[in-house]
Amino acid sequence: MYTEFFQLRQAPFSISPDPRYLFMSDRHREALAHLLYGIDSGGGVVVLTGDIGTGKTTICRCFLEQVPPNCNVAYIFNPKLSVSELLQSVCDEFHITLADDARGVHGNKHYIDALNSFLLAAHAEGRNNVLIIDEAQNLSAEVLEQLRLLTNLETNERKLLQIILIGQPELRIMLARPDLEQLAQRVIAHYHLTALTEEETASYIQHRLATAGLNTTSPFQPALIRQIHRLTGGVPRRINLLCDRAMLGAYANNIQMIDRNIIEMAGEELLINEGRTQAVKPKPAWRGAMAGVLAGAVIAGGIGYAVSSPGLRQSLAMMPATTSGAADREHDRAPTASPENRESTDTAIAEKAAPAPSPVGEAALATSTEPRADSAGAGTDTAPADSHTLFSEQDGSSTAGLRDENAAVIQLARFWGVTLEGDDPCQAAKKVGVRCHWSTGGFGEIRALDRPVAIKLQDQRKQVFHLLLTELSDTEATIRAGDVKQRVKLALLGRYFRGDFVTLWRTPPGFTGAVKLGDSGTHVDWLATQVSTLNGVEAPVAGTTYGPRMVKQVDLFQQAHGLHVDGVLGPVTVMHINRAVGVDEPRLRDTTK
Incomplete structure (x- = not known):
């Protein structure tokens, strides 16, 4: 809708996952390092938590991109399963063949025995096995206990199954419960992903605009970044929603450079700053114009705007980007920078x-x-x-x-x-x-x-x-x-x-x-x-x-x-x-x- 107005190839702030728009902050890189560490750690449980929209899915995409060829991966994104359904899903993800009468007839033991045989065979071939469960905060205590039991599948040398749990902060609270203490003791690495800093928010916005084809001055001037960061808390998904609505508002009012008023009104429109005491303000003219634009778009079958449910997951696609730390390396490398002297070489992120x-x-x-x-x-x-x-x-x-x-x-x-x-x-x-x-x-x-x-x-x-x-x-x-x-x-x-x-x-x-x-x-x-x-x-x-x-x-x-x-x-x-x-x-x- 507003892409031609801002001379873009496509909308830069869509909340749909698109590998071309991948942005990795330092914390995303550190979280990824924790997951990669888990592959070769010899078993146990790795936990990655973060608030809604902070980029846990991005981390998982990057992790899957970097999984070595000798690693079997099972990925479960709908964890609201019973113990039997979970075991069956794990076997399906690992492509484990079961006898015709084993599924749902003879109980969980058949799934566990088949899984154990598969893991032992993979171990003999020098292959690792990783089970990833997304939205793990939705797991029941019974299912979490079964996952703990799966970590008991082992040889004399190492665990046979590496489990990675990805979820919202509630997962940390669950693992702290006394009845799940045995599972918590099997956690070998835990990283909590936080939101972007103000500086990273600026880089994130510019990254998405440039990827969308912006070749002119950014409509979001540096002076707006603090306001955007304040309204969104640095959460990438909220940044997308706010910036998308702000660009729509600017387009509806024929304004090339977004100002503070547009940002504030876009924030109110999306309830991003809900709970913050504000005086009642008159609705700006662009709201009415924008409503007309949106209505026209719906009638014409054009672009609609909707906030997706946080639990909605799409099938993971391989990312055309890997993400490791990327510091410059030269034969005559300059000294590493400190914040005081700023005398380092560039950090290539x-x-x-x-x-x-x-x-x-x-x-x-x-x-x-x-x-x-x-x-x-x-x-x-x-x-x-x-x-x-x-x-x-x-x-x-x-x-x-x-x-x-x-x-x-x-x-x-x-x-x-x-x-x-x-x-x-x-x-x-x-x-x-x-x-x-x-x-x-x-x-x-x-x-x-x-x-x-x-x-x-x-x-x-x-x-x-x-x-x-x-x-x-x-x-x-x-x-x-x-x-x-x-x-x-x-x-x-x-x-x-x-x-x-x-x-x-x-x-x-x-x-x-x-x-x-x-x-x-x-x-x-x-x-x-x-x-x-x-x-x-x-x-x-x-x-x-x-x-x-x-x-x-x-x-x-x-x-x-x-x-x-x-x-x-x-x-x-x-x-x-x-x-x-x-x-x-x-x-x-x-x-x-």
């Missing part, structure tokens, strides 16, 4: 880096010195012959993959129009104004950085190899090595990709490392000029040292682009500056556009 990928046009590819992804010898998207298999969909193996990261960087450099040689191509790259950037941010950060990368993969036999990733859509990627390329589903590729990749970026003139307070030089002059121009303010005179005024401009740029706001001009921030000012660097191609 994948889902905080917002801009959606922009495809490289055919004309640009034709005039570039970079190799074309559809060059001769790689004109088919089908899997290559067995003798030159780029990526096997059966076990993730590769006979044509690059066994050495240096070889991958050398091939990757061709997209930047440079030739690298020697045993350390990343060191050689510095001599031609290009640097390597390593990360563990996975598909999310790759999409945000919007450039070809070399990804690290590990097949089922634990063999490590590297491939270039040159195209990325919502569900597929193009991988290549040399002149061989292949299209592969992200969900399949994600089974063998743990998020590690390396890419390249062009450095500003005179760049020697992350710009810190007190630095000066040609690289500081160039970066300060670009950031000031992008922010629409006067650039400092040449030779000015990097001080508080410049830091503020960098903070504004980082906030506007959904980056981690730390005022440090490190690799990730410079990459986004390069893209914003049109520095000649290759882009990912998005075949959905």
Whole structure:
């Protein structure tokens, strides 16, 4: 409805799950780490709790994306089951075959015996087994006791079943009950997911707008963030509801820049700030207009607005993003920052880096010195012959993959129009104004950085190899090595990709490392000029040292682009500056556009 008005490709604040809009805060990453820890912990129970709308589903999606290939997963999202129904559901999820007369006839023992046999067989094959139960606060005490008994299925070495419970804060209260003390003692890790901070709220909003295609100034100015955070409490789902209604209100009143009054009225409309004492205010004119817009939309069969029930779950789809901690790594790494001196390199947080990928046009590819992804010898998207298999969909193996990261960087450099040689191509790259950037941010950060990368993969036999990733859509990627390329589903590729990749970026003139307070030089002059121009303010005179005024401009740029706001001009921030000012660097191609 308002997408064309704000020049967007789609509505940015839908509450429906969409993998392209994944945003991970530091707490989301820590929660994910707790779940991943549980896989190899040798059994027991892992608990993840959080208020409604804080992102527990997001964590579960990311976790499923990163589950290793040797792990069997059973996922139950409707826990309002009896003990017998639960056991049957677990067997169904693990695809355990039961005798025809076992289901519902001979009792729970048949399910448990069949499950135990399956777990023992999987253990003998070196496979782990994970049972995930979502909305676990709805489990009855009887079912929770049965789950405790399932943790008794074990060998002399380890537990056979890892149980993950995901639920609302009531789950913590349940586990604290005296009659469930034995189950509580089996909890090996527990993380409570809290809401976003004010700073993260700003990055979250910008991330969703950029993913929806925003290429102009955000309609939500920085001065509004505190108000939005106050009304929503930093809960992502509430932020979506508030911002969606505010954009609708602005559209109905033909206002491009949202103001405080629109935010306040949108909050009242959705009862987000219910319970807060307020004076009765006259209804603004846009409410009547918006009512007409909504009525027209309903009559025309257009977009409707509804708040979904917190218990409503949709089937989990594999995410095109992995989410591990993603700190910059360089050969001449600058010291880690402290809040006082702000002298760190950028922290590359994948889902905080917002801009959606922009495809490289055919004309640009034709005039570039970079190799074309559809060059001769790689004109088919089908899997290559067995003798030159780029990526096997059966076990993730590769006979044509690059066994050495240096070889991958050398091939990757061709997209930047440079030739690298020697045993350390990343060191050689510095001599031609290009640097390597390593990360563990996975598909999310790759999409945000919007450039070809070399990804690290590990097949089922634990063999490590590297491939270039040159195209990325919502569900597929193009991988290549040399002149061989292949299209592969992200969900399949994600089974063998743990998020590690390396890419390249062009450095500003005179760049020697992350710009810190007190630095000066040609690289500081160039970066300060670009950031000031992008922010629409006067650039400092040449030779000015990097001080508080410049830091503020960098903070504004980082906030506007959904980056981690730390005022440090490190690799990730410079990459986004390069893209914003049109520095000649290759882009990912998005075949959905």
